[in-house]
Amino acid sequence: MRKYIILGLLLGILLGLTIWMTSLGSVGIFKMAPPMKVLSATVRHLQIVEAAELLAITIGIPIGFLSTRRACRFISPVLIGTANVGQTVPTLAFIGIAGAVLGMGYKAAVIALLVYAMLPIIRNTYAGIRSVDPALKAAVKEAARGMGMSMLQVTAKVEMRLAMPIILAGIRTSMVVNVGTAAIAGMIGSGGLGELIVTGIAVRVTQLILQGAAPTAALAIILDALIGGVETWVTPRGLKALKSAQWQQ
Amino acid sequence: MIKLKYVIKIYPDGTEAVKDFSLEIKKGELCIFLGPSGCGKTTSMKMINRLIPMTSGKIYIDGVDVMKLNPNELRRGIGYAIQNIGLFPHLTVEENITTVPMLKKWPKTRQRARAEELLKLVGMDPQTFLERYPSELSGGQQQRVGVARCLGADPPILLMDEPFGAIDPITRGKLQDEFLKIQSKIKKTIAFVTHDINEAIKMGDKIALMQEGKLVQFNDPATLLNSPKNEFVRNFVGADRVLKGLRLYRARDIMQEPPLKVKVGDNPVKVRDRMKRDMLKWSMLVDGQNHFLGWITYADLEKAKSLREIMVPPAVTTAPETLLNEAMSMMFNSAIGNLAVIDDQEHLLGVLTFDIIRNILGKENSGNQKRFGGSKQ
Amino acid sequence: MAVNLHAVLELPGLINKENIIEAQLMWILAWNYLLKYPDKILEWTLQHLYIILVANASAAVLGILIGIFISREGREQLADTVIYLASIMLTIPSLALYGILMGILSALTLPSIGFLPVVIALTLYGLLPIVRNTYTAIREVDPAIIEAGRGMGMSEQQILVKVKLPLAVPVIMAGLRQAIVMNIGIAAIGSYIGAGGLGQPIFRGIANYRVDLIIVGAVFVSLLAIIMDLIMGRVELITTPKGLRIRGRSND
Numbered sequence: 001m002r003k004y005i006i007l008g009l010l011l012g013i014l015l016g017l018t019i020w021m022t023s024l025g026s027v028g029i030f031k032m033a034p035p036m037k038v039l040s041a042t043v044r045h046l047q048i049v050e051a052a053e054l055l056a057i058t059i060g061i062p063i064g065f066l067s068t069r070r071a072c073r074f075i076s077p078v079l080i081g082t083a084n085v086g087q088t089v090p091t092l093a094f095i096g097i098a099g100a101v102l103g104m105g106y107k108a109a110v111i112a113l114l115v116y117a118m119l120p121i122i123r124n125t126y127a128g129i130r131s132v133d134p135a136l137k138a139a140v141k142e143a144a145r146g147m148g149m150s151m152l153q154v155t156a157k158v159e160m161r162l163a164m165p166i167i168l169a170g171i172r173t174s175m176v177v178n179v180g181t182a183a184i185a186g187m188i189g190s191g192g193l194g195e196l197i198v199t200g201i202a203v204r205v206t207q208l209i210l211q212g213a214a215p216t217a218a219l220a221i222i223l224d225a226l227i228g229g230v231e232t233w234v235t236p237r238g239l240k241a242l243k244s245a246q247w248q249q
Numbered sequence: 250m251i252k253l254k255y256v257i258k259i260y261p262d263g264t265e266a267v268k269d270f271s272l273e274i275k276k277g278e279l280c281i282f283l284g285p286s287g288c289g290k291t292t293s294m295k296m297i298n299r300l301i302p303m304t305s306g307k308i309y310i311d312g313v314d315v316m317k318l319n320p321n322e323l324r325r326g327i328g329y330a331i332q333n334i335g336l337f338p339h340l341t342v343e344e345n346i347t348t349v350p351m352l353k354k355w356p357k358t359r360q361r362a363r364a365e366e367l368l369k370l371v372g373m374d375p376q377t378f379l380e381r382y383p384s385e386l387s388g389g390q391q392q393r394v395g396v397a398r399c400l401g402a403d404p405p406i407l408l409m410d411e412p413f414g415a416i417d418p419i420t421r422g423k424l425q426d427e428f429l430k431i432q433s434k435i436k437k438t439i440a441f442v443t444h445d446i447n448e449a450i451k452m453g454d455k456i457a458l459m460q461e462g463k464l465v466q467f468n469d470p471a472t473l474l475n476s477p478k479n480e481f482v483r484n485f486v487g488a489d490r491v492l493k494g495l496r497l498y499r500a501r502d503i504m505q506e507p508p509l510k511v512k513v514g515d516n517p518v519k520v521r522d523r524m525k526r527d528m529l530k531w532s533m534l535v536d537g538q539n540h541f542l543g544w545i546t547y548a549d550l551e552k553a554k555s556l557r558e559i560m561v562p563p564a565v566t567t568a569p570e571t572l573l574n575e576a577m578s579m580m581f582n583s584a585i586g587n588l589a590v591i592d593d594q595e596h597l598l599g600v601l602t603f604d605i606i607r608n609i610l611g612k613e614n615s616g617n618q619k620r621f622g623g624s625k626q
Numbered sequence: 627m628a629v630n631l632h633a634v635l636e637l638p639g640l641i642n643k644e645n646i647i648e649a650q651l652m653w654i655l656a657w658n659y660l661l662k663y664p665d666k667i668l669e670w671t672l673q674h675l676y677i678i679l680v681a682n683a684s685a686a687v688l689g690i691l692i693g694i695f696i697s698r699e700g701r702e703q704l705a706d707t708v709i710y711l712a713s714i715m716l717t718i719p720s721l722a723l724y725g726i727l728m729g730i731l732s733a734l735t736l737p738s739i740g741f742l743p744v745v746i747a748l749t750l751y752g753l754l755p756i757v758r759n760t761y762t763a764i765r766e767v768d769p770a771i772i773e774a775g776r777g778m779g780m781s782e783q784q785i786l787v788k789v790k791l792p793l794a795v796p797v798i799m800a801g802l803r804q805a806i807v808m809n810i811g812i813a814a815i816g817s818y819i820g821a822g823g824l825g826q827p828i829f830r831g832i833a834n835y836r837v838d839l840i841i842v843g844a845v846f847v848s849l850l851a852i853i854m855d856l857i858m859g860r861v862e863l864i865t866t867p868k869g870l871r872i873r874g875r876s877n878d
């Protein structure tokens with residue numbers, strides 16, 4: 001309850017700030033972004049995040065899943081190690097190098113976000129599936145096969161379902177990081193809310209900065225809360241402890 | 250030494266954990282707080298060193314009201330050992346043992362000497378163990394260090410809450426023996442919590458039996474066993490009272506002649522008639538040299554051609570030196586529920602039956618405190 | 627979820643020969659820069675380290691104090707709220723937080739660019755892992771151990787200093803490690819509002835299309851993060867009380 005109040009209050013402040021700043025119209029010689037511009041920047045921001053996130057999920061989960069298979073025993077330490085080290089690499093470094101290699105703009109932004117977003121997903125998928133109790137897995141699998149499911153169906157249905165909370169935690173992390181990284185990507189010309197902030201900083205007009213910063217923060221908080229909700233929803237009660245342990249790392 | 254007067258504890262949630270509890274522990278006495286789980290033993294004990302504040306009543310130590318003392322000073326003067334041992338995992342054995350001396354700011358050399366002395370007292374080699382960490386000790390060793398720690402600053406009083414609880418029965422027995430030996434030397438005044446009546450009888454000079462927060466009976470072990478005040482006490486000590494009584498006898502003391510001894514070659518029909526006449530359900534089969542072979546039951550005799558073919562071989566037999574409590578547990582493994590007593594050449598000496606044991610117990614219940622008292626220590 | 631797949635479909639045209647040749651050239655340029663201006667790189671690195679040091683030291687002090695404060699019995703609700711707030715704080719994108727802080731600081735007529743807003747932001751970001759780890763570690767000390775201490779006459783303060791904190795150290799250090807590694811990345815973005823550090827060459831490179839600068843900055847900031855992670859891993863191990871390390875080993 002208390003959490004919802006805090007959340008509501010914070011979002012209220014951030015969105016109020018956005019509206020207030022937008023309604024200023026202009027500060028000195030500088031024009032504030034018109035409402036439609038703020039809206040389209042938000043949509044653009046979401047587009048970047050969503051494109052990168054979707055790709056990261058479609059690539060990351062299979063990679064994470066495959067690296068738990070016995071056949072991949074030899075590559076998986078390298079893979080997971082890389083994902084771990086990759087997460088230590090600052091986002092700005094990813095953005096910078098993507099911009100340098102691929103040229104500044106939307107594509108470089110999506111690629112950088114994609115690579116970065118994939119890391120927690122790979123890592124958590126791997127950890128999630130590995131954390132499924134082998135005895136439980138064996139028992140459930142046998143029962144499932146008894147009902148006539150194929151091996152692949154069994155794996156998909158059972159292991160993924162049991163690992164889902166942890167995978168979702170990974171998606172949540174990557175999504176939140178993505179919102180921030182997408183803002184930075186505004187500097188390499190990808191558009192989005194980052195562009196508003198960057199413009200504001202360039203001309204050092206606080207109101208302009210806030211006009212971009214407030215909705216960016218709100219967006220991150222909303223997305224985090226949404227996935228957080230889904231996460232609680234799909235987490236079987238008995239697995240709650242496991243999930244929090246995962247967050248500890 | 251320790252006096253509790255009309256002590257009451259009501260927890261904030263309304264649980265009446267201790268009700269009107271009065272008792273006195275004399276100097277040098279080991280007093281057991283005994284009772285089923287949740288009866289308020291721990292609560293009563295912890296009120297003595299004020300780990301739990303009492304709701305009303307008075308507790309005196311050497312005539313001084315504990316509420317008038319600084320709680321930390323009070324606790325430093327009382328040794329404290331708990332069930333989960335609670336050794337500090339980040340400190341060495343030495344640092345653990347000298348916790349209270351350290352709090353009391355003893356000089357370093359004196360602390361070291363004290364740690365060595367105490368380790369020796371609990372039967373551990375100081376050279377080997379002083380520098381070790383708790384994680385490098387076995388469970389039994391940890392318990393010993395726990396005991397050593399509560400003796401750290403040589404407090405006249407010890408509070409021990411199931412100090413040998415978290416350990417296997419065999420090691421526990423050994424630790425109990427050792428602790429009794431130590432206690433006979435150091436003569437501390439001890440409040441000792443347990444829910445194990447065996448431990449209580451073995452260790453206690455006095456036993457305070459509690460039920461739902463009330464003190465039901467406060468006596469020495471023998472009196473508690475022999476004159477239980479009410480049904481609750483009888484039930485609580487009951488099963489164990491039997492064992493305790495049994496422990497005073499050996500099989501040879503009470504075994505009887507078999508009611509009917511039959512030989513391998515005897516005619517089944519004659520044996521059957523004989524058993525019918527004497528109204529026997531079973532008889533015992535021996536060979537020509539009186540070697541015990543097995544049991545014959547009346548019901549099997551009807552269609553029998555020979556005794557050997559219907560004989561039930563004994564699952565267990567016992568030697569004449571066996572203690573009666575052990576013999577009784579063997580009986581449960583015996584096909585007939587009776588136990589043959591044989592010597593080491595397997596000659597049949599006698600038989601133990603439940604009836605015989607019941608008779609003995611009947612005698613025990615009607616008195617003879619000396620025997621109980623004498624069996625301790 | 628399928629709304630923006632068109633954005634994904636734009637991607638395949640992305641890698642062409644031209645790009646690849648250019649890419650090789652970039653690394654050569656970056657290498658040249660490294661040979662030519664090592665002093666520059668050193669300066670940025672030191673600036674970066676300085677910011678990290680100040681911010682994480684404050685985050686550590688504040689975070690541990692807050693963690694201790696909220697770990698007292700009876701403060702569970704407060705603890706919940708504090709940790710929730712800190713975790714929300716962590717979801718706010720750095721660029722947005724910088725922006726918001728610039729707004730607040732200029733309203734207070736304090737310097738709104740450079741060192742100050744960045745250090746404040748990093749401190750705030752660093753708080754969550756440190757507060758949360760301090761809190762959990764203290765709360766998870768075996769109650770039997772605490773009771774043993776209390777029963778032997780330790781004051782609450784002695785229990786905290788002699789028992790709870792030493793046992794919590796490894797977990798607190800893990801939090802600090804997380805905070806430091808995370809903050810190295812966020813500090814890089816702080817260069818954009820004039821705090822200096824290794825983000826500076828990256829931003830300058832982006833602005834002037836100087837690819838060598840971008841790569842030098844990116845590589846060094848990544849190296850810094852990875853190295854600090856390794857160092858903090860060692861520190862974590864070293865600061866773990868010996869008695870706990872032994873247990874950890876025997877459990878493996």
Ligand SMILES: Nc1ncnc2c1ncn2[C@@H]1O[C@H](COP(=O)(O)OP(=O)(O)OP(=O)(O)O)[C@@H](O)[C@H]1O
Nearest residue numbers: 260262264266285286287288289290291292293444
């Ligand atoms: N902090 C507390 N708050 C409320 N009730 C409590 C508290 N501690 C103990 N109780 C209750 O008080 C009663 C006595 O508890 P106590 O711990 O003294 O029992 P005990 O005799 O030591 O039992 P055990 O053998 O299980 O240790 C129990 O009913 C218990 O549930």
Ligand SMILES: [Mg+2]
Nearest residue numbers: 290291292410
């Ligand atoms: Mg108890």
